Amino acid sequence: MHNLIVRYRILMIDAPRLDRQVCFALYSASRAATAVYRPVLEELGLTYPQYLVMLVLWENEPRGVKELGEELGLDSGTLSPLLKRLESLGLVERRRSGEDERRVAIHLTPAGRDLSGKAGTIPQRLADAAGLSAGELDQLRATLGRLTAALHNAQ
Amino acid sequence: MHNLIVRYRILMIDAPRLDRQVCFALYSASRAATAVYRPVLEELGLTYPQYLVMLVLWENEPRGVKELGEELGLDSGTLSPLLKRLESLGLVERRRSGEDERRVAIHLTPAGRDLSGKAGTIPQRLADAAGLSAGELDQLRATLGRLTAALHNAQ
DNA sequence: GACAATTAAGTTGTGCACAACTTACCTGTC
DNA sequence: GACAGGTAAGTTGTGCACAACTTAATTGTC
Numbered sequence: 001m002h003n004l005i006v007r008y009r010i011l012m013i014d015a016p017r018l019d020r021q022v023c024f025a026l027y028s029a030s031r032a033a034t035a036v037y038r039p040v041l042e043e044l045g046l047t048y049p050q051y052l053v054m055l056v057l058w059e060n061e062p063r064g065v066k067e068l069g070e071e072l073g074l075d076s077g078t079l080s081p082l083l084k085r086l087e088s089l090g091l092v093e094r095r096r097s098g099e100d101e102r103r104v105a106i107h108l109t110p111a112g113r114d115l116s117g118k119a120g121t122i123p124q125r126l127a128d129a130a131g132l133s134a135g136e137l138d139q140l141r142a143t144l145g146r147l148t149a150a151l152h153n154a155q
Numbered sequence: 156m157h158n159l160i161v162r163y164r165i166l167m168i169d170a171p172r173l174d175r176q177v178c179f180a181l182y183s184a185s186r187a188a189t190a191v192y193r194p195v196l197e198e199l200g201l202t203y204p205q206y207l208v209m210l211v212l213w214e215n216e217p218r219g220v221k222e223l224g225e226e227l228g229l230d231s232g233t234l235s236p237l238l239k240r241l242e243s244l245g246l247v248e249r250r251r252s253g254e255d256e257r258r259v260a261i262h263l264t265p266a267g268r269d270l271s272g273k274a275g276t277i278p279q280r281l282a283d284a285a286g287l288s289a290g291e292l293d294q295l296r297a298t299l300g301r302l303t304a305a306l307h308n309a310q
Numbered sequence: 311g312a313c314a315a316t317t318a319a320g321t322t323g324t325g326c327a328c329a330a331c332t333t334a335c336c337t338g339t340c
Numbered sequence: 341g342a343c344a345g346g347t348a349a350g351t352t353g354t355g356c357a358c359a360a361c362t363t364a365a366t367t368g369t370c
Contacts, residue, residue, distance in 0.1 A: 016278045018210045018226070022292050023188045023281055025299035027203075028228055030185035031357080032306035033178045038358090048182075049326060055173045065349060071173070073183055076349050078327055085325080102335050102348040123171045126178055131305030136298065137177050143287070143295055144180035150286030151187035186327080193328090204356060220319060231319050233357055240355080257318040257365045314369085321362070332351070340342085 036129045040122055044115060050086055051119070053079070057092065058116045062105040064097075091115060191284045195277055199270060205241055206274070208234070212247065213271045217260040219252075246270060 018024055034048045041051050049072075056071050057063060063071075065079050072079075083106060086092045091112035097103035130137060173179055189203045196206050204227075211226050212218060218226075220234050227234075238261060241247045246267035252258035285292060 016210060016274065017214065018207065020296075021210070021278060022285070022296050022299075023185075023192060023203075023278075024207060024210075025296045025303070026181065026185040026188050027207075029299040029303045029306070030178075030181040031228065032303045033181050035358095036306050036309055037178060047325065048178075052173065052179060052182075055171060055176070055179075059172065066347090073186065074326090075328070077329075077351080080350050082326075100336070100348085104349065119171065123176060123178075129306055129309030130177070130302055131308070132298070132302060140295075140298055140302070141175075141177050141180045143291065143298075144177075144184040147285055147287060147295070148180070148184045148187045151184070151191050151284055153286070154191055154284030190328095202355065221317090229356090230358070232321080232359075235320050237356075255318080255366070259319065312370090314367100316365105316367070318365080319363085322360085324357100324359090326357085327355090329354090330352085333349085334347100335349105336345105336347075338343100338345085340344105 033126060036126055037122070040125055044118055045089060046115075049074075049078070049082060051122075053082065053086065054091065054112065054115065054119070057106065057108050057112065058119075062095075062107045064103050064105060066103075068106065086112075188281060191281055192277070195280055199273055200244060201270075204229075204233075204237060206277075208237065208241065209246065209267065209270065209274070212261065212263050212267070213274075217250075217262045219258050219260060221258075223261065241267075 037048050037051070041048060044051070046054065052072055053068060056068055065076055065083065068083075069075055069079055083092060083094060087094055090109055093107045093109055095105050095107060097105055127134070127137060132140065192203050192206070196203060199206070201209065207227055208223060211223055220231055220238065223238075224230055224234055238247060238249060242249055245264055248262045248264055250260050250262060252260055282289070282292060287295065
């Protein structure tokens with residue numbers, strides 16, 4: 001009995017608690033948010049990372065794989081197969097650059113461009129589900145941005 | 156030329172911008188945080204989700220697979236293979252319950268218990284890397300908690 | 311006590327993430 | 341123009357996430 005109590009106290013002092021971890025809060029919130037997006041994106045036939053790539057392309061295209069990776073923080077190991085899937089969905093086209101044969105330019109197809117219209121209402125649905133005010137969401141985004149930048153600097 | 160300008164304006168109006176998305180901010184911050192944890196956890200031989208499972212077990216064990224899943228928001232499809240890997244690392248033991256043969260109780264091994272000591276300093280390292288004050292981290296965790304709860308309710 | 315409905319855990323298949331590596335191409339330096 | 345060093349994209353392998361399904365045990369309900 002005494003042993004159990006001692007062991008318990010040692011654990012409580014040394015072991016970090018799950019509910020104290022900002023990291024777990026981030027991980028949970030991120031998965032909960034993509035879970036809200038999932039059924040909406042399913043209507044478009046996209047996964048969440050595919051949607052992110054399309055967002056970047058809707059802003060400006062064509063883009064190289066490396067550029068997309070810098071924008072999203074993903075490497076070619078993630079993007080290459082993802083882009084192949086987007087191509088097989090008929091949303092993008094991969095073209096080897098003539099000037100620099102190493103580069104692959106990702107172009108939107110007409111279908112890929114059209115999808116941006118259907119995607120227009122998506123962010124509002126998350127905002128509605130979030131249960132936070134526009135101001136709180138804004139502040140959250142700002143804090144997360146600072147956090148991400150600091151964590152990248154720490155790497 | 157006129158066509159291009161019209162198309163551009165339509166895109167800008169309809170297409171959501173990447174940098175406006177709270178969801179992307181969450182996704183980036185979460186990946187950046189686990190990236191900071193990764194080299195630290197590598198010293199313990201754990202991945203980040205494995206570390207989360209160990210955190211829950213350090214608080215209280217044994218636990219069933221379903222209980223772990225509720226605590227972490229993960230299903231058996233994720234946990235079953237993860238727990239097998241933890242077992243093959245010698246950190247946990249899976250025992251079929253005698254009372255209810257459907258249940259598998261996850262026990263810590265002595266090695267699994269010992270690991271909590273080594274893990275003690277880990278959260279501090281993230282806090283140091285985060286570049287936010289203790290108060291800001293606290294507020295962030297609270298906001299994320301509310302957000303996650305609201306998103307789960309919206310599902 | 312038979313048996314439909316429920317439940318716990320596991321399996322299968324798809325799609326990220328990311329490390330480590332390969333391939334093909336380009337660039338600077340001599 | 342040769343060639344070392346660097347760069348862009350792709351490949352391979354591991355480990356999550358998660359949906360859909362299976363298996364085996366338990367719990368009502370009659």
